[in-house]
Structure formats: C-alpha cells, structure tokens
Amino acid sequence: MASFSSLGIGSGLDLNTLLTGLVNVEKRPITILQNQQSDLKSQLSAMGQIKSAVSSLQSASDALKTSASFAAYTATSTDSSVVSASATTGAVAGSYKVEVTQLSQAQKVMAAFASGTTFSGTLKLELGKADAATATGFTANNSVDIDLTGKTLAGARDAINAAGLGVTATIINDGSGTGTPYRLVVTSQNGGTGNQIRMTGVAGLNYSAYAGTGGPGSKDANVAQSVAAQDAQFSIDGVTMSRSGNSVTDAIDGVTLNLAKQTTGTPVTVTIAKDPNSVSTKINTFVKAYNDLNKLLHDVTAYNATTKTAGDLSGDYSVRSIQQQVRTAAINTVSGSAGGYSRLGDIGVSLQADGSLSVDSTKLTAAISDPAKDISKLFTGASGVDGVATRVSQTAKALLDISGLVATRTDGINKSIRSLDDRISALQDRVSAIEDRYRKQFTALDTTIGQMNVTSQYLTQQLARLK
Structure with missing residues (x-):
C-alpha cells in the first residue's frame, strides 16, 4: 500500500x-x-x-x-522364597498345597583343551532327550551342523553361539598354565531332560553318552558332563507332576507358579482370590x-x-x-441384569445434582466382593x-x-x-x-x-x- x-x-x-x-x-x-x-x-x-x-x-x-x-485375581504364597505365583485371565478362586521336591536345571557339557587348540571337521550339535528305546539312546528334536575346520577354541565358541540352536558356549581357564587349562563349556539354554546336548563329528568334542538298544553311548576322554539335566518335580494337593522348567503355566488354569527352591516337608499354600482393587x-x-x-x-x-x-x-x-x-x-437401568445389579446406584455410584457421578468406595468394594452377585453384568450386559x-x-x-x-x-x-x-x-x-x-x-x-x-x-x- x-x-x-x-x-x-x-x-x-x-x-x-x-x-x-x-x-x-x-x-x-x-x-x-x-x-x-x-x-x-x-x-x-x-x-x-x-x-x-x-x-x-x-x-x-x-x-x-x-x-x-x-x-x-491375585495370587499369594505363604512362602514366596519357595513358590511364588501370579494369576491371569482364566484363574478362579481357590487354595492349593504345593510341594517342590526337585528344581529344573539345564545340562552342561565341558571339554578340556590345551592352549593353541584348533579343530577339524563338522560338528553335529543336537538337542533332545535320552531315549533308551532308540539305537543311539537319544531322540533329537533340533540339530545344526557347524563347520569348525581351522577354528580356534574361541572360534568354535563363537560359531556355536551363532548357530542359534538353543545352547550357549563359553570358555573358562583354570589358571594352571600347563596341560589343558581351557574348558569349552556348552550349556543348554533351557532346563529339563528334554533339552539335553549331543555333539558328534569333531575330535575332542564328541559327547553321546546315552545307552540305547545298540549299547552304551560314547564320549571323548576330555569331555564330561558337569551338570546333569533334570526336570522340576513337584506336587499340587498331592498330585505329582514334572515340568522341564521352573516356571509352570499349565498346572492350574490362569496361574503361573514359579518354583524357587525345594520344600523341606512343609507344603506352601498358594491362594487365588478375586482382586477387588x-x-x-x-x-x-x-x-x-x-x-x-x-x-x-x-x-x-x-x-x-x-x-x-x-x-x-x-x-x-x-x-x-x-x-x-x-x-x-x-x-x-440395565433391564433384566443377570448379575443382580441393574443400575450404577446399586454399587455405590450415584448421580449428583451437578450431573457428576460420586463413588461410595465402601459400597463399591462390597458389591465387587459379593459372591452372590456378578457386577460384571451391570457393565457388560447379558441376554442381548x-x-x-x-x-x-x-x-x-x-x-x-x-x-x-x-x-x-x-x-x-x-x-x-x-x-x-x-x-x-x-x-x-x-x-x-x-x-x-x-x-x-x-x-x-x-x-x-x-x-x-x-x-x-x-x-x-x-x-x-x-x-
């Protein structure tokens, strides 16, 4: 402008x-x-x-x-240092006596080597279960072939870890400086007798010590099992059970049991109850x-x-x-409510003069906890x-x-x-x-x-x- x-x-x-x-x-x-x-x-x-x-x-x-x-629902234990529990969808109120006689543990196989060791050949690494009915005494559920030709001890460790089979390889040194101070330790990542290790095809790493119909298995002289695989063994209300791991999700509907240590003759009581909060x-x-x-x-x-x-x-x-x-x-009003409550006022939620809602916490808690009525029907509806x-x-x-x-x-x-x-x-x-x-x-x-x-x-x- x-x-x-x-x-x-x-x-x-x-x-x-x-x-x-x-x-x-x-x-x-x-x-x-x-x-x-x-x-x-x-x-x-x-x-x-x-x-x-x-x-x-x-x-x-x-x-x-x-x-x-x-x-x-909430899950409580009388001794969470032995058994802890959590409840999810599908849980129902109840009380259970739990005894733990054995914890799950993962198998470890250890092989001793001298400094400067190199390998030759292809290692067949398997996970499975000892099975005396088979010719080899072992039924594999997963396996992988790993070429170790020319690899050092560290190279073999890295190759096993990279294979992704479900085992972990580490190296420990006993500090002696002579003989065979190095140990290649192969550990199953999951506990239980169904996740045991078998290794074949490379001298110094052979481990198939399982007795089947064809006779006892074998292993190289420098290889030994340092930790045996075992399943968790426990009982619920006197019913004996076993699982591969210490986290049990399928014994009680909607409840996870975490087994932490063995009981000493006194069962732990796990209680599942409604969570009004x-x-x-x-x-x-x-x-x-x-x-x-x-x-x-x-x-x-x-x-x-x-x-x-x-x-x-x-x-x-x-x-x-x-x-x-x-x-x-x-x-x-929710007409014909099957739960016994037909309006919010029945559970302590009332309309105020200014149009807002007010909650009577005592009445609400009582309504939620009332075993004779189902508060969910007031909110979800029923029968159309x-x-x-x-x-x-x-x-x-x-x-x-x-x-x-x-x-x-x-x-x-x-x-x-x-x-x-x-x-x-x-x-x-x-x-x-x-x-x-x-x-x-x-x-x-x-x-x-x-x-x-x-x-x-x-x-x-x-x-x-x-x-």
Whole structure:
C-alpha cells in the first residue's frame, strides 16, 4: 500500500489523518468479521477438548465392557522364597498345597583343551532327550551342523553361539598354565531332560553318552558332563507332576507358579482370590472420565456472572445433546441384569445434582466382593441387553464417528471460519481499492490547493508592489 507521508505538503492540511480516519471507518466491517472468526476459533478449540474428553470416556468404557475385564485375581504364597505365583485371565478362586521336591536345571557339557587348540571337521550339535528305546539312546528334536575346520577354541565358541540352536558356549581357564587349562563349556539354554546336548563329528568334542538298544553311548576322554539335566518335580494337593522348567503355566488354569527352591516337608499354600482393587480402579477411572466430560460440557456453556462472560459454546445445541446422550447411556437401568445389579446406584455410584457421578468406595468394594452377585453384568450386559459400559462406549463411538455429532459440529465451525476468511479477504481488497481512490483524490486536492496557494502568494506580491 502506498505511503501517504507526502500528503498535505501542498495544501498545509492534515490529509494523512483525514485519510486514516476514513479508511478505519471502511475497515469496521472487517473488524466485526474478525471478532466473529475469533469466537468461532474459540468454539473450535472447545469442540477439540470435548472430542478428547469423549475419547477418554470411550477408552475407560472399553476397559469395562467385557467379562475378561472383571476376571482379575491375585495370587499369594505363604512362602514366596519357595513358590511364588501370579494369576491371569482364566484363574478362579481357590487354595492349593504345593510341594517342590526337585528344581529344573539345564545340562552342561565341558571339554578340556590345551592352549593353541584348533579343530577339524563338522560338528553335529543336537538337542533332545535320552531315549533308551532308540539305537543311539537319544531322540533329537533340533540339530545344526557347524563347520569348525581351522577354528580356534574361541572360534568354535563363537560359531556355536551363532548357530542359534538353543545352547550357549563359553570358555573358562583354570589358571594352571600347563596341560589343558581351557574348558569349552556348552550349556543348554533351557532346563529339563528334554533339552539335553549331543555333539558328534569333531575330535575332542564328541559327547553321546546315552545307552540305547545298540549299547552304551560314547564320549571323548576330555569331555564330561558337569551338570546333569533334570526336570522340576513337584506336587499340587498331592498330585505329582514334572515340568522341564521352573516356571509352570499349565498346572492350574490362569496361574503361573514359579518354583524357587525345594520344600523341606512343609507344603506352601498358594491362594487365588478375586482382586477387588483392579476392578475398583477401572470403575473409578470410568467415573473420572465421565466427570471430566461433564465438567467440560458445563464450563463451555456456563455464564460467569462475575466476569459477565459466557462460555465458548453457550447455547450450543450439540453440547446439550452430547450431555444428554452420555448421561442416558450411563444412568439408565440395565433391564433384566443377570448379575443382580441393574443400575450404577446399586454399587455405590450415584448421580449428583451437578450431573457428576460420586463413588461410595465402601459400597463399591462390597458389591465387587459379593459372591452372590456378578457386577460384571451391570457393565457388560447379558441376554442381548447392553450394559452401562457397552452403552457408553457405543454412544462415544457414535459421537466421534465421521458422521457423528462431534465431527459434524466441528466441520460446521470450520466451514464458517473459511466462509469468514473469504468475506474478510474480499473486504480487505475493497478497502485497499477505496484507500487508493481516496489517495488519488486527496493528492489531486493537495496539488490543486498547493497551486492556488502559489498563485495567491504571487498575486499578493504583485499587489504589494503597486502600492
């Protein structure tokens, strides 16, 4: 835009101030539209907050809408140094006597070597189980061939580790400095008699000391078993069991037993019980998400008498609709609930005057722990009837859907903002044109008056000479 700093020089009039005043009058419609646009942007921000709060409520509802959400149990042991336990989905309440007679351990095979040892040939390394019924006395479940030709002791170690069979090779040094101070130790990574080691094909590493139908196995003279493979052996309520590892996941449904050491004649008691804290936490999270949304909807529509300002979405139909839909989904009765609870108030979650939910922790804990009733049905529903969590989750999903109320209201606000952008741009072009026209007119006026002033001065001088 051209500068008006030279205006008024010819006429002596303050044309710049006059022009600025006239242009500001023309700009008033733009200011009004910009204020409207600012209000719309505040509404857009408020709708973004509502969208986030509805999404949080949906997540909290999803955590309560399946039966698995309520299948929370704790596992305790009278001596966790012997047996510790944890409960997962599928566990049921109960008490078990556990005795540990033997822990699982992994087999180790050790071969002694002198300094500077190199190998020749291909090592067949196998994992499996000693089996006297086979000709070799061993049934392999996995194997790998490793070329050790020309490899040093360290090279053999690295090649075995790189093979990925499920064994680990290390080197130890007894420090004697003479004879065979180095030991190549091959260890099965998993315990149990089903993960034993057999090595054949390379002199100094042969170990197949398993007696089958063909006779006893063999091993090189420098090779020996340093730790024998063994299974964990234990009993649960007098039933004897064995497993390859010390972490037992399939003896009691939904329960993992971690065997740490042998018992000494006194069984350990493992107790599985409902975990009311887990369910209570999920319900309290749901209530908080509901209350956060309720407060937000109130704040964006409220009128502050002190500041005399209204909320960004005051009088907005969409906010009232969201509030009504969510409240109906949460508060309405779950008809025919098979669990014995039909509404949130039955479990200590009550509606307050301000629309928020309040939790009576004592009543909630009692409801969760009541063996005669099933609190999960209130939230998940049953027999084709949706529960509270299911209803709220579906309502939130519908609100957030691309064609839902939150999205359509947001799109409407964005469309209004874009429309104002176009109107503001058109008005700014109009004001620019008016400024340019005024400037030309004022410049012409300034020039004319300046010329007249010059003529006046000339005539005044001439008249003065006639006196």
